[in-house]
Amino acid sequence: MARPRKSKLQLPPHVHCTTARAKQYFTYQPFRGTSRAGQRIKLPGTPQNSDGMPNSEWWAAYRLAAGEPATTVRAGTFNALVPAYKASPEWRQLSPRTQKE
Secondary structure, eight states, X not given: OOOOOOOOOOOOTTEEEEEETTEEEEEEOTTTXXXXXXXXXXXXSOSBOTTSSBOHHHHHHHHHHHTXXXXXXXXXXXXXXXXXXXXXXXHHHSOHHHHHO
């Protein structure tokens, strides 16, 4: 019986994944393999947390390496509501399974 294939993670431009000793390492290097190749920058961790949510630390490091401006979340929007709720004491009182769902 063949082993099940892992879902392929879609990486942003110029990000490369290297697997060594069953651990994944992500680096940012624009124009890799060409004469205009840029400096290789190691990105911390993985693009997604174990629960499937985006890793904000990884994406912030990617945006910094790519030279993109930092995004700001406007107060009063849904994008501001979710992190505010996850930082609240009500969220911390929920069981880990409820938080995951």
